[in-house]
Structure formats: C-alpha cells, structure tokens
Amino acid sequence: MDIALARTIVEALARRVIAHTDELTQLDQAIGDGDHGLNMKRGFEAVLADLDALAASDAGTLFTGVGRTLVMKVGGASGPLYGTLFMQLGKSWPAVFNAAGLHACCKAAVEAVAARGKSQSGQKTMLDVLIPVVAGLEGDPDVAALRANAAARAQATIPMEAQRGRASFLKERSIGHMDPGARSSQLMIEAVCDVLESTP
Secondary structure (H helix, E strand, O other): OOHHHHHHHHHHHHHHHHHOHHHHHHHHHHHOOOOHHHHHHHHHHHHHHOHHHHOOOOHHHHHHHHHHHHHHHOOOOHHHHHHHHHHHHHHHOOOOOOHHHHHHHHHHHHHHHHHHHOOOOOOOOOHHHHHHHHHOOOOOOOHHHHHHHHHHHHHOOOOOOOOOOHHHHHHHHHOOOOOHHHHHHHHHHHHHHHHHHHOO
C-alpha cells in the first residue's frame, strides 16, 4: 500500500466518523457518557487538519501519527483505545505489503487494544467488531464480506450486556442498545472497504 492510498483511507474513515457524530452521540447517551460522537469528531478533525504533515513519509508513519493525534485529542476511553489501534498499526506495518502482512499487522493492533482495555470479544465493545473482522483478513479476504461482517457484529452487540466501560455500570439496562465503539469501528471499516472497492 503506497502513501497515497493510505492517506485516502485515513481521510475517508475520518470523514465517515465525523458525518455520524450525532448517531454516535445518541448511542452513547443511551449507555455511556454521551460524548463518544463529539470526542471522535474532535479527534478526526485534528487528523484531517494535520493530514499533510502526517502523510509526508510512509503508511506506517501515517498510521502512527493518526494514533498519537487521537490519544491527544479524543477524550474518554476512546482516545487511548483508538490511539493504540492506529499506533500499533503503524508500528507493525509490514515492510513488504501483502495479505499475510496486513493480517499480522491488524491482528497485532487489535491485540494491543484488547490489552489496553483489558477486554475481549463478547463484552459489548469495539472488539466485538474488530476481532472477527481481522480474523476475516486471513487468507484471501473479500471486501464485501468484511463490510457485511462488520455490520453484523455491530448489530450483535445490541442484545449483549456490557461488561466493560461506562455501560457495564448499567448491567442489564445496557441490553437493547448498540455499543457506540462497535458502531464507530464498523463505520471505519465500511469507509476502508469503500476505498478499496473504488481503487483500481
């Protein structure tokens, strides 16, 4: 993946999240602090503002820079978690880009998020989308299948009882609501899939 494509991907996912600020806010108002949408908007607006500088080198450096920006600009738990995701993507970015290298890189990034959040799949978090989608990267990934998997996994958080984060304080009252982090992860994955499908 060259730097031009990596930049296009970052810009697309940033704009996708920003466009869904109100939705993410409403989801978080139901089971969290109500600030997920605005926090993510602030973080990705900062990414877009610094994109020329962030994309001045290579893809790994770009993703690392995105992560650092999110850590600095996004409040709550989302900043450290999404920041960790992108920083580890950058650190693990393969020298030779291929399907195996991409899978290994993304797997390392998601494992870093799990370690940072002390969480795992099934606990109503962003990991309920990220873990299965990354598993789908193994072998010869199908972009349409990745998009569909992300959507299905985000929907699957609705009947879950939260076991991590602010929502876990609500216990059974968290049931019936989509996890905001799962939804924002889904939005990013959809944006990446759109770019890949439109790239010759």
